Structure formats: C-alpha cells, structure tokens
Amino acid sequence: MSRSLQQLSELRQQIDRIDLDLLRLANSRGSLALEIQQLKHERGLPAYAPERESQILEQLMTANAGPLSDDAVEDIFHRLFQHSRFSLKPSNSMATEYQGESKVVSIGSIEIGNGQAVFMGGPCAVESEEQVEQTAQWLSQLGVSILRGGAFKPRTSPHSFQGLGRDGLDMLVRAARRYGLATVSEIMDPRDLDYFIERVDILQIGARNMQNTPLLREVGRSGKPILLKRGFMSTIEELLLAAEYILLEGNPQIVVCERGIRTFETLTRNTLDLACVALVKRLRAFPVIVDLSHSLGRTDIMLPIARAALACGCDGLMIEVHPNPAKARSDGQQTLSFSEMADLISGLQPLLEFLKREKSPSVWNLAEESFA
Known part of the structure; x- marks a missing residue:
C-alpha cells in the first residue's frame, strides 16, 4: 500500500472512532435530557425553555474555532434540541397520558x-x-x-x-x-x-x-x-x-x-x-x-x-x-x-x-x- 493510501486509511479510522464517540455522547446527552424533563414534570415546570437553547447556542458560537461554520453548528444542535424536547420526551412527559386511546x-x-x-x-x-x-x-x-x-x-x-x-x-x-x-x-x-x-x-x-x-x-x-x-x-x-x-x-x-x-x-x-x-x-x-x-x-x-x-x-x-x-x-x-x-x-x-x-x-x- 502506498504511503498516501495508508494515510487515507488511518484518517478514515480516526473519523470512525470520532463518529462512535459522537454517538455515545449524543446518547448520553439524550439520557440527561430525559432526566431533566422528568424533573421539570415533577415540579410542574414548562417542558420547553427556548431561552435555554439560545444560551447554549450562544456559548457554542463563541467556542467554535472551525472549520465548521456557525450556521452548520447551529443546524446540528437545533436537530439535537428538537430530538430532546420532542422525540425523547414523551416517555417521561405528562403528555404520555395523552397517547393511545x-x-x-x-x-x-x-x-x-x-x-x-x-x-x-x-x-x-x-x-x-x-x-x-x-x-x-x-x-x-x-x-x-x-x-x-x-x-x-x-x-x-x-x-x-x-x-x-x-x-x-x-x-x-x-x-x-x-x-x-x-x-x-x-x-x-x-x-x-x-x-x-x-x-x-x-x-x-x-x-x-x-x-x-x-x-x-x-x-x-x-x-x-x-x-x-x-x-x-x-x-x-x-x-x-x-x-x-x-x-x-x-x-x-x-x-x-x-x-x-x-x-x-x-x-x-x-x-x-x-x-x-x-x-x-x-x-x-x-x-x-x-x-x-x-x-x-x-x-x-x-x-x-x-x-x-x-x-x-x-x-x-x-x-x-x-x-x-x-x-x-x-x-x-x-x-x-x-x-x-x-x-x-x-x-x-x-x-x-x-x-x-x-x-x-x-x-x-x-x-x-x-x-x-
């Protein structure tokens, strides 16, 4: 294998490891989001806090050193936010009672x-x-x-x-x-x-x-x-x-x-x-x-x-x-x-x-x- 092909293979392996790390971190984030929703439900707090999402995005934009653009970062995390507050939420939300019949x-x-x-x-x-x-x-x-x-x-x-x-x-x-x-x-x-x-x-x-x-x-x-x-x-x-x-x-x-x-x-x-x-x-x-x-x-x-x-x-x-x-x-x-x-x-x-x-x-x- 030529040096360039070997280098390409090594870089791809690094990406594969990073992808697995990202998956584990995303699932960890989802589990924490579920815990937060449960605590909010127990205390009668609103499930959705848009000001919190804005604060997170502001921190991420400040910390972003590239090469991802700010728009790309915002798009990625908006999808994570959406999944946390909607797709994951029902199993622990008050709205669970309003599924089914x-x-x-x-x-x-x-x-x-x-x-x-x-x-x-x-x-x-x-x-x-x-x-x-x-x-x-x-x-x-x-x-x-x-x-x-x-x-x-x-x-x-x-x-x-x-x-x-x-x-x-x-x-x-x-x-x-x-x-x-x-x-x-x-x-x-x-x-x-x-x-x-x-x-x-x-x-x-x-x-x-x-x-x-x-x-x-x-x-x-x-x-x-x-x-x-x-x-x-x-x-x-x-x-x-x-x-x-x-x-x-x-x-x-x-x-x-x-x-x-x-x-x-x-x-x-x-x-x-x-x-x-x-x-x-x-x-x-x-x-x-x-x-x-x-x-x-x-x-x-x-x-x-x-x-x-x-x-x-x-x-x-x-x-x-x-x-x-x-x-x-x-x-x-x-x-x-x-x-x-x-x-x-x-x-x-x-x-x-x-x-x-x-x-x-x-x-x-x-x-x-x-x-x-």
Missing part, C-alpha cells in the same frame, strides 16, 4: 372526541343582538351544538372592526342559552379571563396566540375546556408543545383546531393540513376540530373538504355562519348563509351516518382494522 372533552351533554362529529357554527364576529339571535335559532334547528362568535377580534389592521368586547360576549351567551347551545369564543387578554370563565363554555386560543405562553398558562389554570388553534406558521411539534403548557397547569380538557397554515398557494386563504389531524390523534390523542372557514377562505369547495376532514378522523367542524354574509363586518367571503349551512350538513349526512353506524371515529381506523 382517544380522549373525550365534555361540555355538559356535548362530547368532543367520542367518534361522532360535533359542529361549531356562528359569525366571525358578534355584530348585534339580532344577528347572533337569528344565527343561534337557525343553527339549533340544524343540530349544531356549539355557537361560535368573536367578541374580541385580533385583526391585522388596527383600523378594522375589533369586535364589541364584553357586550358582544354577553350577546353571544344570551343567544346560546336561549336555544340550548354551548359557546366558544376567543380570549386574547388574561385580564378578561374571569369574565370569560363565568360565561363561556370553551375558551378559544386563536392562531396568533398559540405561542403566547403566559396566556396558555392562565387558561390552563382555569380548568375550562380549551380550543387551541394551530398558528398559521407553526409546526405540529410547536402545536403539541403549546398544548403541553396547558396540560402542565393541570388542565387536560384540550381540543386542538387545525385551521390551515400559510404556504405559497393563493387560491385558498391558507392550506389545510389534514396530516395534522391524523398526527395529533396518533401522537397525543387530543380531539381535533377542523376550521373550514379560515383554512379555505372560500365557500365553494367547503363540502368536499369537510368530507375529507371527517374521513381522516377529525372530531368536528368549525364553520362561520351569518344571516347575510355579504354584509358581514369581517370574513364575509368565507362565511356560509343559513341555507348554505343547511346544504352543507345535508351533504355530509351519508358520511356521518356511515361513521355512526360503524361506531368508528374515522375511515382511517376502519382501513387499519381491515388490513390488520
């Missing part, structure tokens, strides 16, 4: 996650007593069980309609109670929490607030059922970690809402990620609701997408409904009229009857059983 969230006699679809309908924003009264009356006749409506509206523009605030919330609750409906409405400010707790059945965390950890902790302590909407630029991992903030406050009554994510597509308002439905139910077994209105931003394809959502296992649908969508003060283009809502529910009946008859939450489960 599907969980059911109860609101009075309403059950979300029992294998039968629940409908949440109502206006994007509460605009008047008459509007929400008409909507509640009509939806109750269609079999919708939960009245949705925004009283505090997070709008992109500060000049857009911001909602009627507490007056709007009271209108929503009065109409719902009159027609035997439960209520869901978005809370944005922890200072309004007591007011919401006394009146609203389900507290909604909107997409913009999915990573508002102080708000997540506060609603977690409330003990109320929580509808947690996925952020439009958030991964499924980030969604589950947001849910864990609520869990760690002792509140297991979480319903996850997939409402579409932002992509380069322009024909829909967002891109509905139905894989999220299947993955959340597989990884944590939370009930999952699909928001058809915000994911699509249009009404003409709502029926086939609703069928697809139910077929892949979602536990219910959230749909914006208004007496006159053309005059709605927000999101009229994605809102159904009363007759359109009736047509949608009618069009879903064959699938709903099939799922009910088979007593299975999804066609996916039926397929798994058939080919097992």
Whole structure:
C-alpha cells in the first residue's frame, strides 16, 4: 500500500472512532435530557425553555474555532434540541397520558372526541343582538351544538372592526342559552379571563396566540375546556408543545383546531393540513376540530373538504355562519348563509351516518382494522 493510501486509511479510522464517540455522547446527552424533563414534570415546570437553547447556542458560537461554520453548528444542535424536547420526551412527559386511546372533552351533554362529529357554527364576529339571535335559532334547528362568535377580534389592521368586547360576549351567551347551545369564543387578554370563565363554555386560543405562553398558562389554570388553534406558521411539534403548557397547569380538557397554515398557494386563504389531524390523534390523542372557514377562505369547495376532514378522523367542524354574509363586518367571503349551512350538513349526512353506524371515529381506523 502506498504511503498516501495508508494515510487515507488511518484518517478514515480516526473519523470512525470520532463518529462512535459522537454517538455515545449524543446518547448520553439524550439520557440527561430525559432526566431533566422528568424533573421539570415533577415540579410542574414548562417542558420547553427556548431561552435555554439560545444560551447554549450562544456559548457554542463563541467556542467554535472551525472549520465548521456557525450556521452548520447551529443546524446540528437545533436537530439535537428538537430530538430532546420532542422525540425523547414523551416517555417521561405528562403528555404520555395523552397517547393511545382517544380522549373525550365534555361540555355538559356535548362530547368532543367520542367518534361522532360535533359542529361549531356562528359569525366571525358578534355584530348585534339580532344577528347572533337569528344565527343561534337557525343553527339549533340544524343540530349544531356549539355557537361560535368573536367578541374580541385580533385583526391585522388596527383600523378594522375589533369586535364589541364584553357586550358582544354577553350577546353571544344570551343567544346560546336561549336555544340550548354551548359557546366558544376567543380570549386574547388574561385580564378578561374571569369574565370569560363565568360565561363561556370553551375558551378559544386563536392562531396568533398559540405561542403566547403566559396566556396558555392562565387558561390552563382555569380548568375550562380549551380550543387551541394551530398558528398559521407553526409546526405540529410547536402545536403539541403549546398544548403541553396547558396540560402542565393541570388542565387536560384540550381540543386542538387545525385551521390551515400559510404556504405559497393563493387560491385558498391558507392550506389545510389534514396530516395534522391524523398526527395529533396518533401522537397525543387530543380531539381535533377542523376550521373550514379560515383554512379555505372560500365557500365553494367547503363540502368536499369537510368530507375529507371527517374521513381522516377529525372530531368536528368549525364553520362561520351569518344571516347575510355579504354584509358581514369581517370574513364575509368565507362565511356560509343559513341555507348554505343547511346544504352543507345535508351533504355530509351519508358520511356521518356511515361513521355512526360503524361506531368508528374515522375511515382511517376502519382501513387499519381491515388490513390488520
């Protein structure tokens, strides 16, 4: 063997030894991360500490002498962080309790996650007593069980309609109670929490607030059922970690809402990620609701997408409904009229009857059983 080939072989052997050392060190790091997660769980501390990751990266960048670039170092350690906080965590996390059998969230006699679809309908924003009264009356006749409506509206523009605030919330609750409906409405400010707790059945965390950890902790302590909407630029991992903030406050009554994510597509308002439905139910077994209105931003394809959502296992649908969508003060283009809502529910009946008859939450489960 020539000297150059022998030198090449020796260098490769050194790399092999370093690779084995790296593997041992990575596994040692993973074991320590598991211990840390266990200690955090025992003490009720948040599982995810982004400031700690930032501190580690800063130390590594300072110590990096090359030839690896800082970007390469950051990429390598981001992957380690991700594995530690998500892939390894479930065996010692509180979220372990939410793997396997599907969980059911109860609101009075309403059950979300029992294998039968629940409908949440109502206006994007509460605009008047008459509007929400008409909507509640009509939806109750269609079999919708939960009245949705925004009283505090997070709008992109500060000049857009911001909602009627507490007056709007009271209108929503009065109409719902009159027609035997439960209520869901978005809370944005922890200072309004007591007011919401006394009146609203389900507290909604909107997409913009999915990573508002102080708000997540506060609603977690409330003990109320929580509808947690996925952020439009958030991964499924980030969604589950947001849910864990609520869990760690002792509140297991979480319903996850997939409402579409932002992509380069322009024909829909967002891109509905139905894989999220299947993955959340597989990884944590939370009930999952699909928001058809915000994911699509249009009404003409709502029926086939609703069928697809139910077929892949979602536990219910959230749909914006208004007496006159053309005059709605927000999101009229994605809102159904009363007759359109009736047509949608009618069009879903064959699938709903099939799922009910088979007593299975999804066609996916039926397929798994058939080919097992």
